[in-house]
Amino acid sequence: xxxxxxxxxCAMFALMDNHTSSSSERSDFIRDIVAADLRDGRVDSVVTxxxxxxxxxxxxxxxxxxxxxxxxxxxxxGRCHLRFDDTNPVKEEQEYIDxxxxxxxxxxxxxxxxxxxxxxxxxxxxxxxxxxxxxxxAYVDDLSAEEIREYRGTLTEPGKASPWRDRPAQENxxxxxxxxxxxxxxxxxxxxxxxxxxxxxxxxxxxxxxxxLHAAHPRTGDAWxxxxxxxxxxxxxxxxxxxxxxxxxxxxxxxxxxxxxxIENLPVPSxxxxxxxxxxxxxxxxxxxxxxLRLVKEGHVRGWDDPRMPTLSGIRRLGFPAEGMRDFAAMIxxxxxxxxxEIQMLEYAVRQVLNRTAQRRFGVLNPVKVVIENYPEGxxxxxxxxxxxxxxxxxTRLVPFSxxxxxxxxxxxxxxxxxxxxxxxxxxxxxxxxxxxxxxEVVKDAxxxxxxxxxxxxxxxxxxxxxxxxxxxxxxxxxxxxxxVPAEVRLYDHLFTDPNPGSDGRDLFEGLNPDSETVLPTCxxxxxxxxxxxxxxxxxxxxxxxxxxxxxxxDSLVFNRTLTLKDAWVKVQAQGKQNSA
Numbered sequence: 001x002x003x004x005x006x007x008x009x010c011a012m013f014a015l016m017d018n019h020t021s022s023s024s025e026r027s028d029f030i031r032d033i034v035a036a037d038l039r040d041g042r043v044d045s046v047v048t049x050x051x052x053x054x055x056x057x058x059x060x061x062x063x064x065x066x067x068x069x070x071x072x073x074x075x076x077x078g079r080c081h082l083r084f085d086d087t088n089p090v091k092e093e094q095e096y097i098d099x100x101x102x103x104x105x106x107x108x109x110x111x112x113x114x115x116x117x118x119x120x121x122x123x124x125x126x127x128x129x130x131x132x133x134x135x136x137x138a139y140v141d142d143l144s145a146e147e148i149r150e151y152r153g154t155l156t157e158p159g160k161a162s163p164w165r166d167r168p169a170q171e172n173x174x175x176x177x178x179x180x181x182x183x184x185x186x187x188x189x190x191x192x193x194x195x196x197x198x199x200x201x202x203x204x205x206x207x208x209x210x211x212x213l214h215a216a217h218p219r220t221g222d223a224w225x226x227x228x229x230x231x232x233x234x235x236x237x238x239x240x241x242x243x244x245x246x247x248x249x250x251x252x253x254x255x256x257x258x259x260x261x262x263i264e265n266l267p268v269p270s271x272x273x274x275x276x277x278x279x280x281x282x283x284x285x286x287x288x289x290x291x292x293l294r295l296v297k298e299g300h301v302r303g304w305d306d307p308r309m310p311t312l313s314g315i316r317r318l319g320f321p322a323e324g325m326r327d328f329a330a331m332i333x334x335x336x337x338x339x340x341x342e343i344q345m346l347e348y349a350v351r352q353v354l355n356r357t358a359q360r361r362f363g364v365l366n367p368v369k370v371v372i373e374n375y376p377e378g379x380x381x382x383x384x385x386x387x388x389x390x391x392x393x394x395x396t397r398l399v400p401f402s403x404x405x406x407x408x409x410x411x412x413x414x415x416x417x418x419x420x421x422x423x424x425x426x427x428x429x430x431x432x433x434x435x436x437x438x439x440x441e442v443v444k445d446a447x448x449x450x451x452x453x454x455x456x457x458x459x460x461x462x463x464x465x466x467x468x469x470x471x472x473x474x475x476x477x478x479x480x481x482x483x484x485v486p487a488e489v490r491l492y493d494h495l496f497t498d499p500n501p502g503s504d505g506r507d508l509f510e511g512l513n514p515d516s517e518t519v520l521p522t523c524x525x526x527x528x529x530x531x532x533x534x535x536x537x538x539x540x541x542x543x544x545x546x547x548x549x550x551x552x553x554x555d556s557l558v559f560n561r562t563l564t565l566k567d568a569w570v571k572v573q574a575q576g577k578q579n580s581a
Contacts, residue, residue, distance in 0.1 A: 025318045026075075028334035030068070030275055034076055034245055043244045046078030049116075050104065051234070054084050054218070055091040056289035057304040057311040058103045060325070060346070061280040067249055067329035068277070079127060081241055082111040085118045089217040097218070097221035099304070103312040106573030107322050114241075118233050123238055126180065126388050127226050128192060128236060128266045129209055132238040133172045137265055138209060139165055140175040141192045148190070151197075152205050158198035159205040165194065179212055182225045186212050193232075195261065203258045207231055234260040239268035248270045249279040250338065280332070281340045284494035285310045286501050291497035299496075300512060304379055307549075307560045308495040308516050318492065319537035319547025321357070324350035338498065347563055349452075354537060354545045354562070359387050362399060362432070362477045363525040363559070367406040369481060372437060374456045375403040380482070383463075385433035399526050401434050404481040406524045411476050412453060414442055423453070430475040432541065436461040477541045484524035487557040489546065491518040528556065537562055 008296050010327040037043045048069040052058060057091065058066075073080035082104060086092050104111070118125075132138035143151060151158035167175075176191055191210035199205055214225045238246045246259075253276045280287060287310060295301050295309070304311050316324070328349035332341055341441050382398035412423040423429050428438045430486035435457040443452035460467055464475070498504075498511040529538070535546040545562040552558045 006548065026330065029336060030077070030245070030277060030334055031072060033275060034072055037244070045244070046076040047081070047242050047244045048073045048078065049081040049083050049238065049241065049243050049248060050084045051085045051229075051237070052100050053088070053091075054086055054093065054096040054100060055088065056096060056293055057099050057294065057309075057313055059287050059289075060282065060285070060311045061310075061314065062103075062286040063107060063312060063325050064280045064329050064332070065247070065249070066104055066107055066109060068328055068334060069327075070104075072247075074247070074452065078244075079114060080111060081114040081116055081243070083116040083118065083237060083241065084374045085230060085234060085237070086217070086219065087118055087227050087230055088213075088216045089227065090213065092218055094218050099313060103316075106312065106316060107325060116237075116241060117219060118228075118237050121233070121237055122224060122228070125233055125236055126226075128268075129228070129232070130173065130176065131192065131266060132168055132209070133176060133191075135265070136169055137194050138172070138191055139167050139194055140166070140179070141170045141190050141206075141261065142188070142189075146186060147242060148192075150200065150210070153197070155202065159202075161197050162192070165206070166198075168577070169344065177212075179210070179226050180224070182214065184212055186214055188212060191226075193261075201254055201257055203231070203255050204261070207258060213534050231255060231258055232262065235262050235272065235274070236266065236268060238272040239263060239266075240268050241274040242270045246274040248276055250276045250336075251279070252450060253275060259389065267311070276336075278335045278338045281338060282310075282346065283340060283343045283499040284496050284501070285343060286508060294359040294509075295495075300509070307490070307492050310495075316535070317547070317549065318560055319354075319545060320350050321353045321537070323357075324353040329354065343494070351545075351563055354539065356390050357388075358537050358539045358545055359394065360385075360389075360541050361526055361529055362409055362479050363487070363489075363523065363529075363537045363543060363546065364406045364477070364479050364484075365520050365523045365540075365543060366409040367479075367522070367524055368412060368450055369452045370405040370437070370478070371452060371454050372403050372405070372457045373440075373454055377403055379403065380480075381462075383433045397528055399433065399528070400480045400483040401431075401478075402480045402482050405478045406481055406484060407430070407431075407453075407476055407478050409450070411474075412439070412450065414450070422476060423474070426456075428472050430461075430464050430472045431478050432475050433464050434462070434478070435464070435468060436472060437460070461489060477543075479524045479526050481524075483527045485527055485530045485557060487523045487525050487529075487559055489520040489523045489559045489561065490549070491520065492516060493518075504531055523559075525557065525559075532557075539565075 022443055034046055050066050050069045070080045094290035141164050142542045143162050151160050179189055181479050190208045192208050195204045195206055197205045210226045210228055213227050216222050256274045259274050301309055307314055328346050331349055382399045383401045384396050385397055385399055388394040413420050415495045416424045423439050425439050428436050430436055437455045437457045439453050439455050441454035442450055445451050493516050494513055495516050496511045497513045501511050502508040532548050532549045534550045534552055537545055539545050546559040546565040547562050549558040549560050
C-alpha cells in the first residue's frame with residue numbers, strides 16, 4: 001500500500017452526509033472538468049473508457065474506477081468503452097478477460113458495442129512507431145534491459161545517451177522491420193523514443209516503445225513477436241477511440257507529459273487528455289495484482305474468487321451486493337490526494353443494502369438440542385414469520401415447528417451471570433414466532449458436555465406473545481430438528497491482521513491472519529433454504545448475513561458469512577461526531 005494519510009473519522013462522516021444527495025447532484029473535480037468542457041464547447045460529447053490489463057482479476061479499487069468512468073459517461077449522456085490493454089502476452093489470459101467482463105456487468109454497467117482491445121490497434125501502432133523513426137524521434141537500441149536502467153540515470157542525476165541513439169533513420173527502419181519479422185531473440189533490441197536523456201522527468205528519458213517477445217498472444221496468436229509498451233499504446237488507443245477524458249490513478253501523473261508528447265508527435269485522429277485521481281486504499285486490505293497473484297499461487301487462499309480476497313469475484317462470492325459497492329464508491333468520492341479508507345465504511349455500505357433487501361431465515365451454527373417434553377409427539381405446526389421487517393412487501397413464510405429443536409449453544413448457560421437473559425435452568429424465553437418455553441433439565445454426556453435441554457412450553461403463547469401480558473427478556477431463533485437442512489458454514493475475517501499491511505516494512509505475508517477462515521461443518525438451517533441458489537444472500541436472524549457458496553450441492557449446502565449484524569461503523573460515526581463536537 002503506498003504511503004498515504006488515514007482519512008479522519010470526521011472526514012469520513014462528512015462523506016456519508018454527502019452520499020445522501022442524489023447522483024445528479026454529485027460533484028467532484030473530474031465531474032467539474034467534464035461539465036466545464038461541455039459548457040465551453042471543448043468537447044461535443046463525453047467518451048470515457050475503463051482500460052484494464054487482463055493480467056489478473058479486478059479488485060475493489062477497480063470498482064471505484066469503473067463506477068467513475070461509467071458513471072460520468074451516463075450522467076453526461078456519453079458512452080464508456082471497455083478496453084483491454086493487452087500488450088503483454090506473457091501475463092495475460094482469456095480467463096482474466098472473461099472474469100473482467102463478468103465483473104463489470106455485475107457492477108451494473110454495460111459497454112454496448114464498445115468492447116475494444118489494444119491488440120486491435122497493433123498494426124496502427126506499428127505504423128505510428130515507423131512514423132516516429134522516420135521523423136528521427138525513435139531509434140532501435142541494442143542495450144540490454146540492465147544497461148538501459150543504468151544509462152537512464154536517477155532522480156538527481158541525468159541519464160546518458162545510448163551509443164545507438166544517433167543511428168540513421170534508414171538503419172532504424174530496417175532493424176525495426178526485422179524485429180517484427182522475428183530475426184532477433186528476446187531482449188536483444190528495443191525501440192525507444194528519442195526525447196531527452198537529461199529530463200527531470202525520468203519517463204522522458206528515451207522510454208521504450210517496443211520489446212521483442214516471442215510469445216503467443218491470447219487474441220493475435222503468433223502474428224506478432226514485438227509488443228508495444230503500455231505508455232506507447234495507452235494514449236494512442238484513447239486517440240483511436242475518440243476518448244475525451246482519459247481518467248486514471250495518481251501513479252500515472254508523471255506519465256502524463258509522455259502521454260501528451262506522443263499525442264503531439266503522431267498523426268492521431270483525436271487529442272484526448274489525461275486526468276488523475278487518487279486510487280483506493282483500504283485498511284486490512286492489499287490492492288495489488290502482484291500480491292493477489294502470489295496469494296493464489298502460493299495457496300494462501302482458495303483462488304481468485306476466495307471470499308477473503310478483495311477481488312470483485314471474491315466479494316461477490318462472499319455475498320456483497322453490487323449496489324453496496326456502487327454506494328461505497330459514491331460515499332468515498334473522488335479526490336486528488338491519497339488517503340486510507342476504513343474497511344468498516346465498505347461494510348457499512350453493504351449492510352445498508354442487505355438490511356433492506358436480504359430475506360430473514362433461521363439458521364443454527366453451533367447447535368444444541370431442545371426437547372419440549374409437553375409438546376405432542378409427532379405434531380408439526382407451521383409458524384408464520386416475517387421475511388423482512390424492513391420491507392413489508394416481502395411478506396411472510398411458514399416455518400415448521402416440532403417437539404425437538406435446535407438452538408444456538410451460546411444461547412444457553414447453566415450458571416448465567418447477572419446480565420445473561422437467554423435460556424438457563426428455570427428461565428422462560430421466547431422462541432421467535434413460536435412459543436414461550438422454560439428449561440427444566442440439562443442432559444450432559446460423559447465428558448460433562450451439554451447435549452440436550454429438556455423444556456416445557458406454554459401452548460397459550462403461540463406466535464410468541466402471552467395473553468396475560470407477561471414479558472420475557474430474550475427471544476431465540478430455532479430450527480425444527482426433524483425438518484432441519486444440514487449445512488457447512490464458513491466464517492470469514494480480514495485476510496491481514498495489520499490495518500495497514502506492510503506499512504512497517506515487514507513482508508506482507510507475515511501479517512496474514514491465521515483465523516481468516518473458520519469452517520463450521522455441522523450447522524442446521526430451516527427447510528426453506530434447501531433449494532436456495534448459489535450467490536443469494538440471506539440474514540440468519542441474530543447471527544449475520546450469509547451467502548450460498550458455489551461449493552454447495554444438492555446434498556450439502558455451504559454458506560459464507562458475508563458480515564455480522566454488528567456494525568462497527570456506527571462506533572466510527574459516533575466517535576467522529578464526538579471528536580468534531
